[in-house]
Amino acid sequence: MTTKRPVKSRGSNAGAVLEKLMGGPLTLAAALAALRHAEGESLQQFSQRLGVSRTHLSDIEHGRRSVGLERAAAFAHALGQNEAQFVRLALQDQVRQAGLKLRVAVHAA
Numbered sequence: 055m056t057t058k059r060p061v062k063s064r065g066s067n068a069g070a071v072l073e074k075l076m077g078g079p080l081t082l083a084a085a086l087a088a089l090r091h092a093e094g095e096s097l098q099q100f101s102q103r104l105g106v107s108r109t110h111l112s113d114i115e116h117g118r119r120s121v122g123l124e125r126a127a128a129f130a131h132a133l134g135q136n137e138a139q140f141v142r143l144a145l146q147d148q149v150r151q152a153g154l155k156l157r158v159a160v161h162a163a
Contacts, residue, residue: 079150082126082143087115089133104132120147138162 073080090100101111105128113119121129126144130137142160149156 079146080143081117081147081150082121082140083115083117083147085140085143086111086129089135090115104129120144120151 076084086100090097093100095103097108097111097115101108104111106114110119114121121144123141123144126140127137129135130140138160142158145158145160149158
């Protein structure tokens, strides 16, 4: 008999914690909006960093436009963020929009 507890991996439930704090699923749109607000940038400033129009960014943040995988990766690079996370969020958004109850995982090749 052992008295050792199993070691929990750190960060494995970070998405669940964020979703609980946000009151809903973590989306790429929400992540972009949170980053923009955290950096204190206007839509115009942030959209210039991403290489899209202010209107386009607003549409993304408000869920009127989705982000493709290539663009998600480009956004990650432009913002110095993790490419796999942005691509995972974009894929998860697509899965959610299709009404599938699946969770997406992305790993570097």
